[in-house]
Amino acid sequence: MGEFELIKKYFQEHSQGDGVIVGIGDDCALLQVSEGHSLAVSVDTLVADVHFPSNGDPEKIAERALRVNLSDLAAVGARPRWFTLAISLPSVDENWLKSFSQGLLRVAKQYQCVLVGGDTTKGPLSISIQVHGEVLAEQALLRSGARVGDLIYVTGSLGAAAAAVLALESKISPTAKDRDYLMARYYQPTPRLAEAKLLAPYVSAAIDVSDGLVADLGHICEQSNVAALLDLERLPVAQAVTRSVEDSAAVELAAAGGDDYELCLTVRDVQRSQFESVAKRHGITVTLIGNITSGAGVACLMHGAPHQLSKQGYQHF
């Protein structure tokens, strides 16, 4: 049983009620807090030696933890407002805490998201961050808005974070410059908040690429009751990745690697030119990578022929 089955089986059916616009199943829950405005809420937990090495740089761990959460707000088009931190620590290590809080609060300041509360407990090292954002209810980007005939886009480039993990495991040997780039993409992912805000009017569905493009696009398909055809040869693989691994591996990293925190977006065909011109005007890189069809699931094509990936995305269990 995977994470998503588990949630569906035990928790999801009760996720409805007064003031719940969107409950479990999207990047954020959307809660009606006042007429027309909704609160976007998302929580992510990072466990030591599962999501990060326990002896890793606490500043980088903190920075990544908050950036990853802010990416969930970007995926619904919300503006960051506040966050809470629940942290379990095996003991009080002042040097560790100092670095951790510096990293955390620098990112908080950068994105104007204020730390408003939390809980500190003794236990195995684990960091749980919950972000709160605001979005006009009718402008929220949901996973459920894709329709047959929509075009599929992705922002920026893919594969760098997954390549960084390979480099950390010494499985690949990028140049020093490429390594720096890969590490920055892994430890300091950019939540695509500004991009989401600008592109939102032309977007029918959105998700951030955390588990891997194919897996995350699969969530859009499931929530929208559609299928996707993904043209693998179009994927915007990061150049540092293509320089560091073979072509076939680069495609795998881009399609299934995860942790890129780019946005995967669907756009109505009639909105295509407006979407692309707004992106161009604001210097946002977007790449057309496929289209939505009827059916279920994500089919990967390479130059029009079916292509089987060896890895489908991150599985917790």
Next chain:
Amino acid sequence: MGEFELIKKYFQEHSQGDGVIVGIGDDCALLQVSEGHSLAVSVDTLVADVHFPSNGDPEKIAERALRVNLSDLAAVGARPRWFTLAISLPSVDENWLKSFSQGLLRVAKQYQCVLVGGDTTKGPLSISIQVHGEVLAEQALLRSGARVGDLIYVTGSLGAAAAAVLALESKISPTAKDRDYLMARYYQPTPRLAEAKLLAPYVSAAIDVSDGLVADLGHICEQSNVAALLDLERLPVAQAVTRSVEDSAAVELAAAGGDDYELCLTVRDVQRSQFESVAKRHGITVTLIGNITSGAGVACLMHGAPHQLSKQGYQHF
């Protein structure tokens, strides 16, 4: 360095900003979501073998975890609306998850608090719940509202949850009936939501008793820049506690034991009769246990003479 010092040193100073009515340091953060209304937010983490035995009944663990969080909403006078669940599990145990979700969702239904999102990760067993409530901004109960001359009250009775822990550790041997009562108080604490709502107009400061009465009253004193004189002989010790332990131990459990989730409230002297008559009319047990003075800290008196407790409250580190 204790939990509270740690928070103050590394995190608290940044807890201010746009829309933050109350940041770190109260039972909940209060966030301005619309004119006059605020969102009350609180997060609590329970770690296996720190806060509950890892082989404990998952239904009881879940129930307690949510009730404890709802108590934080009661302590600010907020109405429960939504919650999220971040849970780390070493593996997927379907029986465990079934019981856990049953306990969790039963309490959610009882208090009309809807599960709207969360995160499930692989890791050491740990449960982090964040509750969201609503309160009219001017009716929120804060820790900072106590003034010299205020009277100190507590709802219900004290000491039962701490006695339950002693019984679980086989350090005391209550009768079967008393044991049932103690266990119910420990595993199924009642968040004093209805009481808080009814009493709020007459209350100057409030906190829920989680770390222990003396420690929690100390938080009111710190946030209000006042001191407290606590009359130990007045404490409403639960009868099952007085029957199960010696008198001196019963007072210790009531004053420092924690986990009771009663409300400790301060009331202006001029509001006293109104407060007490509203409580009486609604069948709410409230006991006058001391008064607020100038200075700092909590002084414990026994029949007017200074009294030293052997334990001051729960310390995480």
